[in-house]
Amino acid sequence: MGKRFTSLALSLALLSISALFYYSFAQLRNPCQCVAFRLDDVEDHYLDKVNMQIMKVFQEKNASLSLGIVGNLFGHDEKLISFIRNRINDTNAQLTISNHGWNHEDFRRFSKEDQSLLIKRTNEKLNDILGVTPSVFIAPFDVFNKDTIIALKENGIKYFSSIIDNDTGPYAIHEDAIPYDFPSTATTSDDNGTYWIGVKHENTSTQIEKSISKYGFAVVEMHPYEYSTKHDYSYKPFNITNPKDTFSYEEFIKNWEKARIDWKQIRELQLLIDEVRDKGYTIVPIENLAS
Numbered sequence: 026m027g028k029r030f031t032s033l034a035l036s037l038a039l040l041s042i043s044a045l046f047y048y049s050f051a052q053l054r055n056p057c058q059c060v061a062f063r064l065d066d067v068e069d070h071y072l073d074k075v076n077m078q079i080m081k082v083f084q085e086k087n088a089s090l091s092l093g094i095v096g097n098l099f100g101h102d103e104k105l106i107s108f109i110r111n112r113i114n115d116t117n118a119q120l121t122i123s124n125h126g127w128n129h130e131d132f133r134r135f136s137k138e139d140q141s142l143l144i145k146r147t148n149e150k151l152n153d154i155l156g157v158t159p160s161v162f163i164a165p166f167d168v169f170n171k172d173t174i175i176a177l178k179e180n181g182i183k184y185f186s187s188i189i190d191n192d193t194g195p196y197a198i199h200e201d202a203i204p205y206d207f208p209s210t211a212t213t214s215d216d217n218g219t220y221w222i223g224v225k226h227e228n229t230s231t232q233i234e235k236s237i238s239k240y241g242f243a244v245v246e247m248h249p250y251e252y253s254t255k256h257d258y259s260y261k262p263f264n265i266t267n268p269k270d271t272f273s274y275e276e277f278i279k280n281w282e283k284a285r286i287d288w289k290q291i292r293e294l295q296l297l298i299d300e301v302r303d304k305g306y307t308i309v310p311i312e313n314l315a316s
């Protein structure tokens with residue numbers, strides 16, 4: 026009896042050790058099953074109502090959101106600033122602040138030293154205004170080069186996000202690869218080359234599912250214009266594949282004041298957040314994808 030009991034206890038112990046081992050292995054392969062939502066191009070007097078409505082959706086759903094703020098184009102819009110400040114203090118639905126360039130410039134066109142300076146200036150400005158120092162850099166236009174990575178290290182930036190098509194990795198957590206690289210792997214719009222058209226939530230949800238099974242994480246890239254009545258406005262007088270092509274970001278963002286909230290797309294966003302959770306994924310800010 027005693028012997029049988031011992032062997033039973035031993036088998037149980039072995040079983041739980043192997044279950045633990047299997048679990049840890051699965052965890053390692055698929056670290057978090059987490060999704061981060063990234064709202065790019067946040068700046069003064071630019072689709073404010075739309076941006077605030079997007080932030081409200083995340084707040085109402087108790088879901089985290091990472092904002093990509095353009096340093097030099099931010100700091101005078103009191104309404105937007107106080108809205109963001111209040112939200113930063115909300116611990117339930119985390120709102121985190123990312124560095125999205127100084128003038129939303131194409132970083133490939135600058136020397137390593139200048140790239141470093143642009144990153145530094147934006148971090149300092151955002152700290153002055155919001156009291157937080159970003160640890161995430163979202164590459165403007167989703168483009169970068171090797172010098173960008175060095176410049177990020179120089180500034181102590183821990184996380185980096187562009188788009189999977191422009192980024193060969195290594196992604197996620199690699200011991201010697203700081204900044205950790207979490208490119209966007211899903212979008213809430215169909216970038217058909219000329220327009221940003223908001224898509225149905227099922228479309229984005231499928232992209233998220235594929236990303237999680239392939240990389241163990243998903244980053245959803247969003248822009249305010251996808252949620253505005255001007256989402257069918259041409260945005261690309263700029264050829265991203267040609268580093269010499271000229272493009273004025275400030276020209277591009279003019280004349281958006283009259284754009285209103287596209288409530289249909291806001292509804293799609295609410296449905297997307299629900300669906301992501303129904304699938305068992307956790308919504309975290311980019312900074313927490315690594316944990």
Ligand SMILES: [Zn+2]
Pocket residue numbers: 065066125129164165166
């Ligand atoms: Zn941008």
